[in-house]
Amino acid sequence: MEKPIRLGLIGCGGIVQNTHARAYRALTDTVQVTALADIVPENLQKVGEQFNVPPENRYVDYREMLEHASIDAVTIATPHSFHAEQVVEAANAGVAIISEKPMATTLEEADNILAAVHRNSVPYTVVHNYLFNAGMRAAMTELDALGASHFGRSVGMGLKPTDFSADHPTPAFAWRASKARGGGCIIDTSYHEIYSVCALMRSPVRYVEARVQTLRFDIDVDDIAMLLCEHENGGITTVSGAWCVPATDFGWCEMHAENGSLRVRHRVNVADALRRFTRADGWKQLELPEFNETEQKDASGHVRYFTETFNALAAGAPLPVDPKRPYHNLAIIEAARKATTERRAIEILLP
Ligand SMILES: NC(=O)c1ccc[n+]([C@@H]2O[C@H](COP(=O)([O-])OP(=O)(O)OC[C@H]3O[C@@H](n4cnc5c(N)ncnc54)[C@H](O)[C@@H]3O)[C@@H](O)[C@H]2O)c1
Numbered sequence: 001m002e003k004p005i006r007l008g009l010i011g012c013g014g015i016v017q018n019t020h021a022r023a024y025r026a027l028t029d030t031v032q033v034t035a036l037a038d039i040v041p042e043n044l045q046k047v048g049e050q051f052n053v054p055p056e057n058r059y060v061d062y063r064e065m066l067e068h069a070s071i072d073a074v075t076i077a078t079p080h081s082f083h084a085e086q087v088v089e090a091a092n093a094g095v096a097i098i099s100e101k102p103m104a105t106t107l108e109e110a111d112n113i114l115a116a117v118h119r120n121s122v123p124y125t126v127v128h129n130y131l132f133n134a135g136m137r138a139a140m141t142e143l144d145a146l147g148a149s150h151f152g153r154s155v156g157m158g159l160k161p162t163d164f165s166a167d168h169p170t171p172a173f174a175w176r177a178s179k180a181r182g183g184g185c186i187i188d189t190s191y192h193e194i195y196s197v198c199a200l201m202r203s204p205v206r207y208v209e210a211r212v213q214t215l216r217f218d219i220d221v222d223d224i225a226m227l228l229c230e231h232e233n234g235g236i237t238t239v240s241g242a243w244c245v246p247a248t249d250f251g252w253c254e255m256h257a258e259n260g261s262l263r264v265r266h267r268v269n270v271a272d273a274l275r276r277f278t279r280a281d282g283w284k285q286l287e288l289p290e291f292n293e294t295e296q297k298d299a300s301g302h303v304r305y306f307t308e309t310f311n312a313l314a315a316g317a318p319l320p321v322d323p324k325r326p327y328h329n330l331a332i333i334e335a336a337r338k339a340t341t342e343r344r345a346i347e348i349l350l351p
Helices: 014-026 041-050 062-068 080-092 107-120 134-146 171-176 185-201 293-297 302-315 324-342
Strands: 005-010 031-037 073-076 096-099 124-126 149-157 205-213 224-231 236-242 251-257 260-264 274-278 282-285
Touching: 005 014, 005 062, 005 302, 014 041, 014 302, 031 041, 031 062, 062 080, 073 080, 080 096, 080 107, 096 302, 107 324, 134 185, 134 251, 134 260, 134 274, 149 185, 185 205, 185 224, 185 236, 185 251, 185 324, 205 324, 224 324, 293 302
Parallel strands: 005 031, 005 073, 073 096, 096 124, 149 236
Antiparallel strands: 149 251, 205 224, 224 236, 251 260, 260 274, 274 282
């Protein structure tokens, strides 16, 4: 068997400790965490102990890790404003890159990323994890039988705590509420609803009308995002996201097509995540073919996402999320912000 991919982690915070770690533990034949970088020593120590990474391979400065550690790939899971710089540095160091979403905070940064990745010929991908949970995977296979899609909705609502201060016990709240760190509801939370409904429409967005605003909290980023998108195939989708709405069902997507409709709870992994409507049968729950205990625990789809991505990396095959997807997602987000300030629909110019 080939040697496992030697992985360096840039950022060892909440998502790594609680979610990515489960994937790395499940994939020990394919991937081995060999080096870490984080500016917070406690996080280095915690993740270092989780994966038996020796202290000499734990770095406060990720650039030193890139220079000195023996690694084949990195994952990047830091506040959004660092992604572009860290991906470019990793590409220049010649390692494969798996970045948490979003790709970057602006399309200008995203262009720099693509240029660096291209220049250095390194594999690069972004985590679009909710496409990989059991309900979404089954929904994608159902779509073929339903014919052309014409209308979709996607909702991801929740209630954040009212305290976003830097000394909050969960530091992730503070940077998410900061414009300088690339935070905000649309780019952090609605990000997932945008790629999920686009995947179900199977057609890129051409025009975006939106209101991305700060209605509830005293922060310098948006806490609510409402989008109306027109797709290349003529279909229409809406995306609703909020940090200030107590949701009864945190996240769901619907797609309505020629021969029927689908409704999927894309943010959870539960046996009844997917329903289908046809005129003959009405709404029916669909059995999820691969639903088992592993799937059940993988509510965010990360384990499945990393499994497919590291297997593809090991085989030298194309990675399951092509960079065109996160680039398009960011273009939609930029257009939605512009639509808000200009109070008009914005055209997305596809490359
Ligand atoms: N795909 C998903 O479902 C999902 C869910 C949660 C978070 N995320 C993404 O993961 C990333 C991290 O989010 P989080 O919730 O873990 O945040 P977090 O604040 O818990 O963790 C961020 C970590 O990055 C470290 N860090 C900050 N600046 C750094 C730097 N310059 N160099 C190295 N390390 C640095 C922090 O010390 C911290 O340990 C974000 O991009 C976020 O959008 C994705």
